[in-house]
Amino acid sequence: MSEIGTSVRHPDAEEKVSGGLIYGSDYSLPGMLYGLILRSPHPHAKIKAINIDEARKLTGVKAVVTGSDYDFPLFSVAGVKNVDDRLLAKEKVRFIGDEVAAVASVDLETAAEAIKKIHVEYEPLPAVFEPEEAMKNDSVLVHEKVKNNIVNKIEIRHGNIQKAFSQSDAVVEASFETPIVHQSYLEPQSAVANWDAHGRLTMWLSTQSPKLAQMTYASALGLPLDKIRIVQLPMGGAFGGKLEYKLHPICALLARETGLPVKMVNTRKDEFLAGVPRLPMKIWMKAGCRKDGTFLAKQTEIIANCGAYVNYSQGIQLSATTRHDNLYRLKNIETDSYLVYTNTIPKGCFRGFGCPQSFFAFESIIDMLAGEIGMDPSEFRLKNASQKGDKTPHGWHLGSCGLSEAIVASTKVADWKNKRRSLPKKKTAGKAYGIGMACCLHVSGNRAFLPFFDGAASYVRIDEEGRVMVSVGEPDLGQGSRSTFALIASHELGIPVAQVTVSRVDTDLSPHGLGTFGDRSTTITGSAVRNAAIDARNMIAEAVADELNTVPEEILFREGFVVSKRDPQKRLLFAEAAKTCSFKKAGETVLGKGHFIPPGVTMVDPETKVGNISCAYPFVAQVAEVEVNLRTGEVKVLSFWAAHDLGKTMNPIMAEGQVHGAIAQGIGFALMEEIPLKNGKTIYNTFKQYKVPRATNMPTIRALFIESNDPIGPYGAKGLAEPALTPVAPAIANAIFHATGLRLTKLPMTPGRVKQHLARFPI
Amino acid sequence: MNKKERVKITVNGSTFESLVSRRKSLVDFLREDLYLTGTKKGCGTGDCGSCVVLVNGEARTSCNLPAYRANGTEIVTIEGIATGRRLSPLQEAFVESGAIQCGFCTPGMVMEATAFLKQNPSPSENEIREAISGHICRCTGYVKIVEAIFMASQNITTDD
Numbered sequence: 057m058s059e060i061g062t063s064v065r066h067p068d069a070e071e072k073v074s075g076g077l078i079y080g081s082d083y084s085l086p087g088m089l090y091g092l093i094l095r096s097p098h099p100h101a102k103i104k105a106i107n108i109d110e111a112r113k114l115t116g117v118k119a120v121v122t123g124s125d126y127d128f129p130l131f132s133v134a135g136v137k138n139v140d141d142r143l144l145a146k147e148k149v150r151f152i153g154d155e156v157a158a159v160a161s162v163d164l165e166t167a168a169e170a171i172k173k174i175h176v177e178y179e180p181l182p183a184v185f186e187p188e189e190a191m192k193n194d195s196v197l198v199h200e201k202v203k204n205n206i207v208n209k210i211e212i213r214h215g216n217i218q219k220a221f222s223q224s225d226a227v228v229e230a231s232f233e234t235p236i237v238h239q240s241y242l243e244p245q246s247a248v249a250n251w252d253a254h255g256r257l258t259m260w261l262s263t264q265s266p267k268l269a270q271m272t273y274a275s276a277l278g279l280p281l282d283k284i285r286i287v288q289l290p291m292g293g294a295f296g297g298k299l300e301y302k303l304h305p306i307c308a309l310l311a312r313e314t315g316l317p318v319k320m321v322n323t324r325k326d327e328f329l330a331g332v333p334r335l336p337m338k339i340w341m342k343a344g345c346r347k348d349g350t351f352l353a354k355q356t357e358i359i360a361n362c363g364a365y366v367n368y369s370q371g372i373q374l375s376a377t378t379r380h381d382n383l384y385r386l387k388n389i390e391t392d393s394y395l396v397y398t399n400t401i402p403k404g405c406f407r408g409f410g411c412p413q414s415f416f417a418f419e420s421i422i423d424m425l426a427g428e429i430g431m432d433p434s435e436f437r438l439k440n441a442s443q444k445g446d447k448t449p450h451g452w453h454l455g456s457c458g459l460s461e462a463i464v465a466s467t468k469v470a471d472w473k474n475k476r477r478s479l480p481k482k483k484t485a486g487k488a489y490g491i492g493m494a495c496c497l498h499v500s501g502n503r504a505f506l507p508f509f510d511g512a513a514s515y516v517r518i519d520e521e522g523r524v525m526v527s528v529g530e531p532d533l534g535q536g537s538r539s540t541f542a543l544i545a546s547h548e549l550g551i552p553v554a555q556v557t558v559s560r561v562d563t564d565l566s567p568h569g570l571g572t573f574g575d576r577s578t579t580i581t582g583s584a585v586r587n588a589a590i591d592a593r594n595m596i597a598e599a600v601a602d603e604l605n606t607v608p609e610e611i612l613f614r615e616g617f618v619v620s621k622r623d624p625q626k627r628l629l630f631a632e633a634a635k636t637c638s639f640k641k642a643g644e645t646v647l648g649k650g651h652f653i654p655p656g657v658t659m660v661d662p663e664t665k666v667g668n669i670s671c672a673y674p675f676v677a678q679v680a681e682v683e684v685n686l687r688t689g690e691v692k693v694l695s696f697w698a699a700h701d702l703g704k705t706m707n708p709i710m711a712e713g714q715v716h717g718a719i720a721q722g723i724g725f726a727l728m729e730e731i732p733l734k735n736g737k738t739i740y741n742t743f744k745q746y747k748v749p750r751a752t753n754m755p756t757i758r759a760l761f762i763e764s765n766d767p768i769g770p771y772g773a774k775g776l777a778e779p780a781l782t783p784v785a786p787a788i789a790n791a792i793f794h795a796t797g798l799r800l801t802k803l804p805m806t807p808g809r810v811k812q813h814l815a816r817f818p819i
Numbered sequence: 820m821n822k823k824e825r826v827k828i829t830v831n832g833s834t835f836e837s838l839v840s841r842r843k844s845l846v847d848f849l850r851e852d853l854y855l856t857g858t859k860k861g862c863g864t865g866d867c868g869s870c871v872v873l874v875n876g877e878a879r880t881s882c883n884l885p886a887y888r889a890n891g892t893e894i895v896t897i898e899g900i901a902t903g904r905r906l907s908p909l910q911e912a913f914v915e916s917g918a919i920q921c922g923f924c925t926p927g928m929v930m931e932a933t934a935f936l937k938q939n940p941s942p943s944e945n946e947i948r949e950a951i952s953g954h955i956c957r958c959t960g961y962v963k964i965v966e967a968i969f970m971a972s973q974n975i976t977t978d979d
Contacts, residue, residue: 069914072922073906073929075857075897082856165842242861242869242923242957292859292923293957324862534921534958709917709963716960717920743866743955751948751961 058547060771063709064539067558068290080262080289081246081321088248088317089118091310092167093303094157094174095330096149099399099736100183100196103147103176106157111173116166119313120174122157123147131275133300133367134268135506138207140199141365141402143276143305149178150198150364151399152737153330155302160310160318185736187338187361187396198364198397205397207362208370210377212665214449215388220353224344226428232339232417233802235730238331239406240748243292244322245331247307251315257284257308262291264298265571266561267529272300277308288561294533295721296405296573297332299368325741328731332404335360335372339417343424349431351384351440354421358393358414365402369395371505372403376410378665380418382448382673383459383497384440389449399736405573407718411496411782412725416803419494419786423793432476433790434467437495437677444764451666453656454673456774458701458764459495462677465760466699467493470679479681480794486686488819490795493679494786498779499670500769501576503657511653512581513567514588516545518596518646520638522631524549524556526588529569530581531561535777536710537577541585543706544770548589550613551630567651575775578706579672582770583652592648599637600628655768672766674774675701678719680787681755684795686819689811691727691792693755696784700759703766703774714777715759720749722784728753730804824887830855831899839886846870848886849896857897857926861955868954871927872896878934880953897926900933909933912971913964920958928954932968941972 071077108120123144130139145154157174161167184190184198190205198205221227248260257279263269266286274281291298303320311318322331337360344353358377362369377393406412426436442448444457467473472491479489503510515527526545532538538558546553561569569581596618597608604611604620604627612619618633620626628636637646654671661667681695698715705711728747731740740746765772785803793799798813823838830853839848844863849855849872858881861869865883872881873895900907906914909932919925928951935942935950942950947968948961956964 063917065914065917066919066922068922069919070906072919072925073910073913074901075855075926077922078856079859079923081860082850165840240955240957242867242921242955243859244861291921292861293921295957324864534923536920713917713920713959713963716962717958718960720960721957742864743862744864748955748957749960750952750955751965752952754948754961757960757962 059553060543060547060706064543064553064707066536067538067542077290079243079292080260081243083248083260083289084319085248085250085317088319089160089162089314090164090167091158091160091307091318091320092164092171093155093306094171096145096152096154096156098149098178098180099152100181101149101178102181103145103149103156104179105177107175108157111159111170114166114170114173116162117159117170118316119160119310120157120170121309121313129275129278131272134271135508136366136370138366138370143302143309151401153401154364155306158306158310160314183399183736185398185400185733187359187398190396190398191394198399202397206394207366207397208373208395210374210393210665212377212389212391217353217355217388217390220388221344224352225347226425227342227344228421228424228428229342230421230424230799230801232341232420234337234413234416235803236333236336236401237406237725237729238328238333238731238746239295239297241293241295241297244324244327245298245301245303246321247304248317248319249308249311250317251312255283258287259284259304259308260287260289261304262289262298264294264531264533264573266531266563267569268571269300269304270563273305273308276305286563288531291533295407296409299405299573301332324743328738328740328746330401332367332402333731334406335362335369335403335410335413337376337413339414341417341421343421345425345429347429349429349436349439351386353388354386356391358391360395361398361400362395363398363400363402367402367404369403372405372410374504374665376414378450379411379497380414382450382452383442383495385442385446387449400733401738407721408778408782409574411498412785415494415496415782416785416789419783420789420801423492423790424799434463434472434493438463451668452673453668455768456672456703456764456766457675458762459497459675459677461762462675462699462701463495465762466677466679466697469758469760470697472679475681488684488686488795489682490791490793491679491681492787492790492794493677494783494790495675495677496779496782497673497675498575498775498782500579500672500674500775501654501670502574504660504667504669506570510657511651512569512584513651514581514584515567516585516588516592516648518592518634520635522555522634524551526556526558526585527566528558528581528585529561529567530572530577533572535714536707537572539710540578540582540706544582544585545589548586549593549630551616575674575778578773579769579775580652580654582773584650586770587650587652588648591650592646595646595648596633596637599640600633603628603636671768672703672774674703674776674779676779676783678783678787680791682788682791682795684792684810686814689807689814691788691805691810693723693788695755696757698757698759698780699762700776700780701762701764702776703769704763704772705761706771706773711761711776712759715780716757718777718780719757719784720754722781723753724749725803726785726788727804727806826887826890828889829893831895841885841887843886845881845884845886845889849881855896855898859923859926861923868931869924869927871930873930873934876934878931897929900929908974909936909971912967912974916963916967916970918959918963918967924954924956928956928964936972944969
């Protein structure tokens, strides 16, 4: 019996709950040193001189390295052509937190002392922090070669925007702003590095993509790829933030200099100062519709502040600029989008990849449009919702689409119609109540920005005892992808899921995998695991056909047996069959190989950005009910109803967990989280200052799953984790509007900001 | 200067005598000197709860407690909760209810809830939420953690 669709616990649950699992930051090697980084205190400055003599002399200090000691090449993250970063700053620093020097010592205390004894002479330069300032002709340049600090401009033109606006009965517009927010994975970034006698580097990392890390660190260190081995260790959360990170290759450099293993772990302060937080955006949006609710036109300007180095911001910008255009049947689109350098912390990936920002604006505008023509916002969305079979303006083929079902399901369980009428009347004791909704879509693997290839590969290895080991290139971030892969292999091999182990990633042993991001694991890697399991199954069938007096094609794998289809009396235990197969080939392990190339998927056109970037698109509709305290401005989220078209629910308990966690992160983004900068300096260092949702901030959540059975995803499955976060902030903003009539357009919607609005527009 | 102190600390029933720097926190002492890496370090400022251990039976963060100040105390860490390989009912409940994703907050949550359920064996949902409000979980939205603690409280009550 297949266990797909039943709740399977995380394979590491027992080890995690008893403290036995070794995470990246727990890992140690005998005799290892500890490393620390000296960071720039200036947002923009020339490095005139660095004196490391005193630091070097401290007892216990084994190495002090600076950028001027080496001739490291410029590099960026995998696949990004705009190489603008260096392992350690040379000549110039570009943000407060930029890596200037590093120390390795026998213990952390000595390393900290050595850091204090490195004397850097800076010549401060004028700096620029706001992208609008940076785009001016007379602005300071963050990178000399980039005119107006504009790293990338995207222009989208579809249909006839002027005509569509002139035909509109209602037109609305607003400016939105989203802050810098940190992934706040609970385990800080860490690395352990060691070199062998042949000059080969091994790094033990908690990373979402060992392969991309290997590629990027090879170019940062100027090494051939085969000189680096990455061993992935379990990670305490990632959420997009644990792709490439400079701490890792700096750790490798210190290990090379000292000839000893070195360990580095970020402090939480390092995380806020020089992590890779979410790309902040300023978004102006204008939209028009007919009075019957037909959505006609949308015009947008996006200005995204990528900070000092580009990292993955170009891909994030593209995602923010284009994805939301595919949610409704919209034909007339005009967008100008700018990615701008400033002397601020570089930004990176965070669950949603640009969508939490753009959908905040877009789904707020949708409610404003519906309000303008007096239409229920859920009706407006239903009327315009994309449907299965649609080809969108950006060239997306929607092979499955459960958007309408999700809207209907979420509003139904939320008692939407009744609450839209009754809640605004409930205003009592200085509190107002409202209900709001928002939708989104996402990808299941994104072809838009990694040039190498698309798809994934897997090995399924079966030993003579019938134990199954699955290898993939996509690490489990804690979301439980290993349980999904085990489910898939067990389903195809007809054995209990407990008989399957999924290994962690090791670049020496695992297939070349791009890694875990863009909601690609279940759909892309899951399909590869399925194909590898089928390959292994065929090998066994071939080997035991004679014994079962049949042909390989007539053999079934079910309930732990390998069975003749015609004569079910003829059967072997799965383990016996695996042994026969192995022994027939002198002990060769059964090794199934498989890969999956998502069909119909293309890179985007470099100019128009049109391209079917994914093989399957998940859809979401979420409804939020809020209470607004009219005296304090505090917004309390009371309930969430979240309907997710994930194609097929592979593992319900884990799927629910994804939705719950995403809603928590979305509430943080909506109401609490922000890293404010003061003259380019991150003024928050701790979780006391940077507030993330606690157990006491959480509403009741009801997760609903719509199974639209995608024609390409394995067993119909699509992505889930990222789009679960995207609609949270606009759903809350729309609920606040419903409660108070106040349209909040700047995140986070803190009590202070709500109070300001209330003071200006008393209700 | 880096002054050292002699300490005698009992951890999970075993007594350790050691010289520790006055600057070393209890969490670093547990993780680096005793190799008990089950206690996690998420923030270093006492704000995330991932390093919570029991000090003389009371749950407290170990990152903002210097190790020498724990001289003479009895510490229980996550490694001391199971009996051999048998998980405690609370640990079982965490596993069963899917309260564990990345698992980095789990040891601190289990330690906090272990102490809490001793004081309040049949808490309400809101009391559980209050009890773990010093802890950050970034994966689960706390839903299944609260369920697990509630489930464990029911089991413990019936067992007694």
